[in-house]
Amino acid sequence: MNSIVIGSGFGGIAAALRLKAKGHKVKLIEKHPDLGGRARVFRRNGFIFDGGPTVITAPYLIDELFTLFKKNSKDYIELAPLKIWYQFIFEDKHKFNYSGDEVDMKNQIEKLNKDDVKGYEELVNFTKKIFDKGFTELADVSFDKPFVMMQQLPALLKLKSYKSVYSLVSSYVKNEKLRRMLSMHPLLVGGNPFTTTSIYGLILYLEKKWGIHYSMGGTGKIIKGFEKLMNEVGIEIIKDNEVTKIISNNNKITGVQLNNHTNIEVDNVICNADPPAVYEKLLNGNENSSFLFKWKKNRMEYSMGLFVYYFGTKKIYDNVEHHTIKFGNKYKEHLDDIFDKKKLNKDISYYLHRPSATDKSMAPEGNDCFYVLVPVPNNQSGIDWNVEGEKIKNLVVDKMEKDLMPNLKDNIIEDFYLTPDYFEKDLNTKFGSGFSIQPKFTQSAYFRFHNKSEIYDGLYFVGAGTHPGAGVPGVLSSAKVLDKIL
Numbered sequence: 001m002n003s004i005v006i007g008s009g010f011g012g013i014a015a016a017l018r019l020k021a022k023g024h025k026v027k028l029i030e031k032h033p034d035l036g037g038r039a040r041v042f043r044r045n046g047f048i049f050d051g052g053p054t055v056i057t058a059p060y061l062i063d064e065l066f067t068l069f070k071k072n073s074k075d076y077i078e079l080a081p082l083k084i085w086y087q088f089i090f091e092d093k094h095k096f097n098y099s100g101d102e103v104d105m106k107n108q109i110e111k112l113n114k115d116d117v118k119g120y121e122e123l124v125n126f127t128k129k130i131f132d133k134g135f136t137e138l139a140d141v142s143f144d145k146p147f148v149m150m151q152q153l154p155a156l157l158k159l160k161s162y163k164s165v166y167s168l169v170s171s172y173v174k175n176e177k178l179r180r181m182l183s184m185h186p187l188l189v190g191g192n193p194f195t196t197t198s199i200y201g202l203i204l205y206l207e208k209k210w211g212i213h214y215s216m217g218g219t220g221k222i223i224k225g226f227e228k229l230m231n232e233v234g235i236e237i238i239k240d241n242e243v244t245k246i247i248s249n250n251n252k253i254t255g256v257q258l259n260n261h262t263n264i265e266v267d268n269v270i271c272n273a274d275p276p277a278v279y280e281k282l283l284n285g286n287e288n289s290s291f292l293f294k295w296k297k298n299r300m301e302y303s304m305g306l307f308v309y310y311f312g313t314k315k316i317y318d319n320v321e322h323h324t325i326k327f328g329n330k331y332k333e334h335l336d337d338i339f340d341k342k343k344l345n346k347d348i349s350y351y352l353h354r355p356s357a358t359d360k361s362m363a364p365e366g367n368d369c370f371y372v373l374v375p376v377p378n379n380q381s382g383i384d385w386n387v388e389g390e391k392i393k394n395l396v397v398d399k400m401e402k403d404l405m406p407n408l409k410d411n412i413i414e415d416f417y418l419t420p421d422y423f424e425k426d427l428n429t430k431f432g433s434g435f436s437i438q439p440k441f442t443q444s445a446y447f448r449f450h451n452k453s454e455i456y457d458g459l460y461f462v463g464a465g466t467h468p469g470a471g472v473p474g475v476l477s478s479a480k481v482l483d484k485i486l
């Protein structure tokens, strides 16, 4: 069986490895000269900037891919568990160290609101139930048939999947700071906590189950480890080549065309590229699709965009934790602006990554390495990032200087930023969204883009836009679905 994987994100790499382990002849084609997609690495004057994922959860999903070939992941990568998972900071300067240390968690919760300790315990117990169903049982199940979804509906309703994550959390805890901290997880996979189905509350429990890890040398080291493994097991990696067309005959996939006009014949095409973009650009607007599929595709709502500013400093900011989440004043209104009104807002929240807190190799000696991520509207907004990019950069630098990094402006010695334009043009993602389509109930499981194409024989999808969804554990699980259906 000849299979081609288009795209080398975590999902594409996992798919290539799983198919190889099944005995397929596998080619992995990547548009860029380096692998990783959102997990690409940018190197600048001794600073190593991981482009995207930094929080590594459910590490067993990574180990499994090495085990498929009887290899030990420890010979390729080193994962270190973190003690403090996130430090949350509020406008009133209140800090909360969120971790797996339940005693410390409850002490801090008690200081915010004594009565919420019990509510927190009950919430964790409830998210375990969601996790057992939504992750353990369903994350690697193929939802390409409606009856699979129908079978699950009663259980999903019992788990209150009709509620949003924020509303679920609010039914257990009263304090607004706690509500924000315990409901922020959908943002990690591109959803608005006020509209994302409570099923994504499972992330809260998933973190507790296996902890939060950091890949020494950066997340890029995991990609390098996978690249080494792929070379060892005989997967052909074709970099710096873009697939411009997927060729079909009577709705059966027969091959792909590259930007250098080479055609490659193949039995299966596995797309790690964004499904709506694939259907629209690589399959000629999928003119063969049914009315129902066109309706489904056209009604999809997309995740937010991301503004990511990478910077290195000549000063070491030891007071900054590995992962910091700073909430602005307004929360719901801010998220409404980003997701619905699609407009920029000065009262931003941000996520600050400081890998050098754990790993000095990420910056030259005596320097510090960071990225700060600001959720912004995706490109449905029509925002001109050539104008607004610089303004957001200045805004977030001002905020960080005020919140926790004195004299930041004077200490930055290396910097650049990415906007939704990068996600749209360089990573081929519709509307430049950070995480493909949103994780709403009406866009989850059967309602998401199917792992086995609804339209074409021989066409499959892995990655953020398909089941189960975005995030490294999600896209690695999507390759497990493929493993089962192919």
Ligand SMILES: Cc1cc2nc3c(=O)[nH]c(=O)nc-3n(C[C@H](O)[C@H](O)[C@H](O)COP(=O)(O)OP(=O)(O)OC[C@H]3O[C@@H](n4cnc5c(N)ncnc54)[C@H](O)[C@@H]3O)c2cc1C
Binding pocket: 006, 007, 008, 009, 010, 011, 012, 029, 030, 031, 032, 035, 036, 037, 038, 039, 051, 052, 053, 054, 055, 056, 057, 188, 241, 242, 243, 244, 272, 273, 274, 306, 308, 373, 426, 427, 428, 434, 435, 462, 463, 464, 465, 469, 470, 471, 472, 473, 475
């Ligand atoms: C800034 C940021 C921070 C994040 N932080 C975390 C985190 O801490 N933890 C976590 O779990 N998740 C995180 N995520 C989410 C996670 O990174 C993604 O959901 C996941 O990596 C997406 O993987 P994917 O398999 O969908 O492929 P992608 O990473 O989207 O890669 C798709 C690949 O396909 C290639 N491609 C597209 N079209 C073509 C074509 N026509 N021909 C050839 N190649 C093509 C692209 O170049 C790209 O390399 C983050 C995401 C971002 C952007």
